[in-house]
Amino acid sequence: MADLSIDFCGVRSPNPFWLASAPPTNTGDQVMRAFDAGWGGAVWKTLGNPIVNVTSRFGGIDYGNTRLMGLNNIELITDRPLEVNLREMREVKRRYPKHTLIASLMVETKEEWREIIRKAEDTGADLLELNFGCPHGMCERGMGSAVGAEPKVLEEIARWAMEFAKVPVIIKLTPNVGDILEPGEAAVRAGVPAVSLINTVKSLMGVDLDRMVPLPRVGNASTNGGYCGPAVKPIALHLMSQLSRHPACGKLAISGIGGISHWRDAAEFIALGATSVQVCTAVMHYGYRIVEDMIEGLSDFLDEKGMKSVSELRGRAVPAYREWGELDLSYKLVAKIDADKCIGCQLCYVACMDGSHQCIHLPGRTEEESRRAGHTHIPKDIPHRGVTAKAGTPGARVPFVDEQECVGCNLCQLVCPVPECISMAEVPSGQPPETWNDRVAKGTDFVPGGLEATVAARKRSS
Amino acid sequence: MRVMEPKRFELPPGRAEEGFQDKKPLYTPAEAVAEANRCLYCSEAPCIQACPTAINIPEFIRKIGTGNTQGAARTILSANILGQSCAQVCPVEVLCAGSCVYTGWGREPINIGRLQRFAVEATLARKPNLFQAKPPTGKRIALVGSGPASIAAAGLLALEGHTCIIHERKAIPGGLNSLGIAPYKLKGPEALRELEWILSLGRIELRTGVEVVEQAQGPGQVSASELLASHDAVFLGLGLGADSRLGIPGEEGEGVQGATHLIERIKTEAGLKLQGVQRALVIGGGNTALDIAHELALLGVEVGMVYRRSEKEMGGYVHELEGARLDGVRLVENRQPVEILREGGKVVAVKLAATRDGKPVPGTEEQVPAELVVMAIGQERATGVARAFPGVELDARGRVKVEPATHRTGNAKVWSGGDCVNGGKEVVNAAAEAKIAVRDMQRHLAGE
Numbered sequence: 001m002a003d004l005s006i007d008f009c010g011v012r013s014p015n016p017f018w019l020a021s022a023p024p025t026n027t028g029d030q031v032m033r034a035f036d037a038g039w040g041g042a043v044w045k046t047l048g049n050p051i052v053n054v055t056s057r058f059g060g061i062d063y064g065n066t067r068l069m070g071l072n073n074i075e076l077i078t079d080r081p082l083e084v085n086l087r088e089m090r091e092v093k094r095r096y097p098k099h100t101l102i103a104s105l106m107v108e109t110k111e112e113w114r115e116i117i118r119k120a121e122d123t124g125a126d127l128l129e130l131n132f133g134c135p136h137g138m139c140e141r142g143m144g145s146a147v148g149a150e151p152k153v154l155e156e157i158a159r160w161a162m163e164f165a166k167v168p169v170i171i172k173l174t175p176n177v178g179d180i181l182e183p184g185e186a187a188v189r190a191g192v193p194a195v196s197l198i199n200t201v202k203s204l205m206g207v208d209l210d211r212m213v214p215l216p217r218v219g220n221a222s223t224n225g226g227y228c229g230p231a232v233k234p235i236a237l238h239l240m241s242q243l244s245r246h247p248a249c250g251k252l253a254i255s256g257i258g259g260i261s262h263w264r265d266a267a268e269f270i271a272l273g274a275t276s277v278q279v280c281t282a283v284m285h286y287g288y289r290i291v292e293d294m295i296e297g298l299s300d301f302l303d304e305k306g307m308k309s310v311s312e313l314r315g316r317a318v319p320a321y322r323e324w325g326e327l328d329l330s331y332k333l334v335a336k337i338d339a340d341k342c343i344g345c346q347l348c349y350v351a352c353m354d355g356s357h358q359c360i361h362l363p364g365r366t367e368e369e370s371r372r373a374g375h376t377h378i379p380k381d382i383p384h385r386g387v388t389a390k391a392g393t394p395g396a397r398v399p400f401v402d403e404q405e406c407v408g409c410n411l412c413q414l415v416c417p418v419p420e421c422i423s424m425a426e427v428p429s430g431q432p433p434e435t436w437n438d439r440v441a442k443g444t445d446f447v448p449g450g451l452e453a454t455v456a457a458r459k460r461s462s
Numbered sequence: 463m464r465v466m467e468p469k470r471f472e473l474p475p476g477r478a479e480e481g482f483q484d485k486k487p488l489y490t491p492a493e494a495v496a497e498a499n500r501c502l503y504c505s506e507a508p509c510i511q512a513c514p515t516a517i518n519i520p521e522f523i524r525k526i527g528t529g530n531t532q533g534a535a536r537t538i539l540s541a542n543i544l545g546q547s548c549a550q551v552c553p554v555e556v557l558c559a560g561s562c563v564y565t566g567w568g569r570e571p572i573n574i575g576r577l578q579r580f581a582v583e584a585t586l587a588r589k590p591n592l593f594q595a596k597p598p599t600g601k602r603i604a605l606v607g608s609g610p611a612s613i614a615a616a617g618l619l620a621l622e623g624h625t626c627i628i629h630e631r632k633a634i635p636g637g638l639n640s641l642g643i644a645p646y647k648l649k650g651p652e653a654l655r656e657l658e659w660i661l662s663l664g665r666i667e668l669r670t671g672v673e674v675v676e677q678a679q680g681p682g683q684v685s686a687s688e689l690l691a692s693h694d695a696v697f698l699g700l701g702l703g704a705d706s707r708l709g710i711p712g713e714e715g716e717g718v719q720g721a722t723h724l725i726e727r728i729k730t731e732a733g734l735k736l737q738g739v740q741r742a743l744v745i746g747g748g749n750t751a752l753d754i755a756h757e758l759a760l761l762g763v764e765v766g767m768v769y770r771r772s773e774k775e776m777g778g779y780v781h782e783l784e785g786a787r788l789d790g791v792r793l794v795e796n797r798q799p800v801e802i803l804r805e806g807g808k809v810v811a812v813k814l815a816a817t818r819d820g821k822p823v824p825g826t827e828e829q830v831p832a833e834l835v836v837m838a839i840g841q842e843r844a845t846g847v848a849r850a851f852p853g854v855e856l857d858a859r860g861r862v863k864v865e866p867a868t869h870r871t872g873n874a875k876v877w878s879g880g881d882c883v884n885g886g887k888e889v890v891n892a893a894a895e896a897k898i899a900v901r902d903m904q905r906h907l908a909g910e
Contacts, residue, residue: 347505
């Protein structure tokens with residue numbers, strides 16, 4: 001059994017699964033139930049001066065029969081009196097001393113930061129998370145993402161926190177920036193030991209087309225909210241990895257956040273540099289119980305890969321995240337369709353025809369029919385099956401790939417509804433590995449067929 | 463433009479069919495969307511190829527999924543004007559759903575029939591005027607019979623702006639759709655509502671209680687020659703004739719009924735009681751036999767279905783046999799009735815002989831008690847009406863001969879489609895044949 005416990009800036013946590021600061025961590029009762037379910041830590045719903053919330057507060061986006069591919073919210077920080085939260089936090093820490101309790105904080109002035117940090121630490125909180133991320137409501141008052149998007153302001157407040165805090169400080173970053181390295185480097189300059197990301201993405205969830213009001217609707221109006229859930233995971237992975245592979249930011253402890261729903265998501269965040277992961281939407285959707293699968297799945301995965309602890313997994317995939325210019329131009333894949341598994345839906349065909357490079361063909365067509373259908377290249381090798389199969393016989397609807405033309409884009413594999421029916425096979429290109437950057441270095445980074453002005457400029461400079 | 467008064471056809475209350483539950487009830491919107499979202503939206507989908515009317519099924523299903531229910535109904539009804547009844551009566555198991563890629567994959571196919579029913583029913587309830595007929599052309603078309611083929615043809619012709627006059631021999635219009643469909647699929651009033659919707663599409667007049675004959679003898683009859691003379695074209699949608707008989711001793715008299723006749727009674731007769739009938743034997747192995755056997759079983763009768771060959775040689779659909787068996791029908795294969803036994807005039811038993819190659823083997827007879835015997839061994843052809851039209855020819859099996867690509871008969875002004883041409887197929891085949899005929903009639907009426 002792999003060791004799931006982690007060390008986050010010197011704080012031990014029973015596992016890397018923490019609840020993000022959000023409605024699931026609104027009260028002591030909730031957090032204690034979460035710890036009972038198996039969560040290793042919880043970032044309390046952000047503390048600050050009390051606020052007033054609106055109704056409604058959440059908007060969801062579905063895809064097909066799947067509910068809540070994404071969720072957005074316009075709820076503000078905690079709406080409960082500070083003293084109630086502090087009392088409950090203290091009680092949680094007393095009852096669950098080995099679990100990680102993180103206080104999320106959001107106030108404005110230096111004096112307010114001084115006071116709230118002292119009060120939060122008095123509860124026994126193990127870590128402080130400065131909420132510089134919320135992109136709705138609070139940012140209009142100069143807090144949340146308004147701080148996260150201004151590296152100088154972020155740095156200044158982070159320095160105050162470092163001055164006041166006795167426990168380690170985490171800066172929670174907003175994804176609503178052009179370059180995540182700017183706030184990341186500001187955090188480094190301020191001397192904080194950790195960051196968490198991403199907070200939610202600015203969003204409008206849709207429009208009520210009968211009322212002509214965006215969603216979620218508050219009476220006759222709406223406002224932009226913070227978008228989270230499975231749909232934001234790729235954005236979060238990218239932004240987090242930008243920091244992980246950065247020489248300075250990569251030294252910070254990272255708590256990864258964004259669409260994590262199960263152990264595999266968590267493993268991916270850890271492989272790209274996270275020490276802990278935070279979960280919100282999946283719990284809002286399914287409840288605290290999902291942590292059982294996360295613990296078990298990650299533990300079995302580590303065992304299977306021969307890793308003894310989570311720390312062995314951390315950052316494993318970071319070196320493989322490169323610039324485009326460092327990718328091997330000689331690497332070649334082609335799609336292979338398993339005729340025995342194919343169910344004949346021909347989604348790969350239509351996707352390749354209309355959305356890619358017209359290199360998947362339908363069986364039984366003459367050359368003329370193929371050209372009429374939109375193929376400009378007729379394959380040399382037509383599988384026997386394809387031509388001989390008659391309508392209604394097995395194989396009659398199985399498309400085939402023109403391997404000479406296939407650009408190996410993956411699209412057919414991505415649209416195929418049958419697991420393992422379409423695979424991408426490596427084929428030797430006969431070329432030594434070479435990247436675009438190699439070509440630039442060698443001066444062979446010119447592809448003919450472009451603009452005259454470019455060619456002229458190239459001649460002039462050479 | 464003259465507006466036809468909306469007609470409404472009623473059936474008497476207290477019909478036996480009212481007690482039948484819908485086997486595939488109307489989806490709720492949420493159910494429909496969930497099922498629609500299962501569809502893979504195949505390219506050049508096999509379900510379209512399996513549909514005789516080539517409805518673009520993945521397209522209409524996608525539209526249901528996006529909330530564009532009206533567009534879904536438009537897609538369906540543009541390809542098959544009888545989209546409502548076909549949704550309920552089509553043997554989807556052997557057509558669209560049978561060819562669904564999920565079926566080949568060993569998974570539950572998309573419930574295409576139920577989705578189609580939802581799209582059409584939900585839309586027409588809100589917006590019956592989904593289509594607008596073209597301006598009047600002044601052309602008049604006579605249609606003989608008001609079953610699915612004629613109704614489909616009349617609807618399509620009316621949308622082209624032609625005036626249609628339908629002649630129906632019976633008092634209740636709709637033919638097979640209103641009188642012959644198993645009530646757990648489609649009830650009479652549902653078929654009549656669809657018929658009324660088609661009548662509302664344009665200039666269609668439906669005359670019931672009018673028989674088309676060679677030479678009219680009085681009121682309630684009209685001569686074929688008169689129809690030909692006073693119309694620009696004629697469509698024959700004659701359907702099939704009376705139930706065939708076996709010709710065995712004891713067959714005449716009460717207690718022995720033809721299958722389609724009995725189904726019609728279940729669907730139209732008020733207060734039909736199968737008094738004293740505990741056990742019934744249905745003779746035949748086709749889909750009509752399965753339908754009446756299934757219906758009787760649902761009415762509480764103990765039903766045996768007697769077929770002269772083996773189960774695997776049956777003409778009826780496997781899924782229909784399965785459904786009938788689930789509701790209690792017992793198949794008696796390789797047996798044939800040789801005599802119906804009566805006591806005091808009442809049927810008490812049937813003498814069944816074992817068969818070899820479908821022929822009774824003497825000396826193998828046994829008596830099986832039954833109070834009702836239903837003959838479902840086929841139907842006569844409606845040959846008389848067809849012959850009344852000069853030039854219209856019949857094949858050796860009594861079917862109206864047409865040119866397959868045009869559905870035109872030997873008479874250049876007469877087209878035909880449906881059961882009288884194909885010998886007895888599905889409603890969807892009638893709709894498809896009507897489409898072919900109307901396309902050719904259009905060319906003819908346009909003077910091409």
